[in-house]
Amino acid sequence: MVLTVRENELCALVIRRGIAPYRGRWALPGGFVLPDEDLPDAAVRELSEETRTANVHLEQLGTYGRPGRDPRMRVITVAYLALAADLPAPTAGSDAAEARWSTVDDLVSTPRRLAFDHHEILTDGIERARAKLEYSPLATAFCAPEFTVAELRLVYETVWGVRLDPRNFHRKVAGAEGFLLPTGTTTTRHGGRPAQLFRRGPATILSPPMLRN
């Protein structure tokens, strides 16, 4: 599943199924692993079929194998979670009649909208993303390569669904070892005083972590 932040909303990529079962229903994008393909490679391949991929974080989410979850046959799904910056409009893939971004609020509030057990995969992925923002620099995966502290804060606010104090947030991310790398340039794209632009730093875990309360 692919998550992004666009227009102040956490969104997931969904496709409308063009074939049975669940024809016409929305589903998470996916596909079958090739006979000689490693699992992460298959995830990257499927991802690139649905969207122009650049600067995407990809990690294994979990494996779903309940008998009967696919009415055709026994299917074990190894779900991958992708976090990406706001991308150009998604493109329809081979088995997808249509692809679009849907807010997770919409998807979560209507559990029957998604085919198979994809609602369960969706909620697991959302919770994983929320948790990982705390102790990893993954929020940067939702940003363009160069971003301001305010843009990063908006990611946290959107994914967690909270408001954060801009001043304390700034002090905190600026103090987290290896989180942000200054570029030396500034931008006024949000008006007001020019803001510094940063790239993501080398840290893989944040200390101290960003805690949601």
Place this chain on the structure above:
Amino acid sequence: MVLTVRENELCALVIRRGIAPYRGRWALPGGFVLPDEDLPDAAVRELSEETRTANVHLEQLGTYGRPGRDPRMRVITVAYLALAADLPAPTAGSDAAEARWSTVDDLVSTPRRLAFDHHEILTDGIERARAKLEYSPLATAFCAPEFTVAELRLVYETVWGVRLDPRNFHRKVAGAEGFLLPTGTTTTRHGGRPAQLFRRGPATILSPPMLRN
């Protein structure tokens, strides 16, 4: 993979393979999922074949599918992590010539000892267990149903490989909401002043968390 704490050491259950490939080599216990079996059910079944299971925590660890990881054919392994209190001596299963506990220090320091890619699964599982002790009450899974604060502290010290101040540790676990449930009874099995006995409480996440530094 099964982890336990015994004699102040973090230990993993390993079996000596009785059949090819890797015949005679140590490996993590496992088996194949039945055609109509859910993944957690298969994990429970395999676990009960190797050890007398009681009061065991079980969670999905990750899925390993690199082509060539099993020389016979393409095999996708869905690894489960089990955390258990010190158990009676393990019993050999169907495809295992021998089963025993091995300290993770020994296993980790000799990466070629385990068959297949089991060393990678092992290190992933150890890291998962270490991380989960921080923000979940899972340390209690390594304890008997009733335990003292000192016994719980020994679990943390063993899994993390650190020394913790007994007084600060006591204050901290006692203050963590829903972590410990007093039984009202005491024990002197470690000598000295009688210690209260606790059961694990209803909390699923710890707040505040126990932080390793």
Place this chain on the structure above:
DNA sequence: ATAATAGTGTCTGTCAGACACTATATC
């Protein structure tokens, strides 16, 4: 009494949250 472990109180430094304040842009 001595030793061992259990548990509490207190001090101190660090850090999160609240928020006053300064800085630099546009209109």
Place this chain on the structure above:
DNA sequence: GATATAGTGTCTGACAGACACTATTAT
């Protein structure tokens, strides 16, 4: 000027680590 956003300084309350101290057992 007014207004918007960026960023710093300061205060306060909570909490982690260090450790003195008390409590209750066995020998």
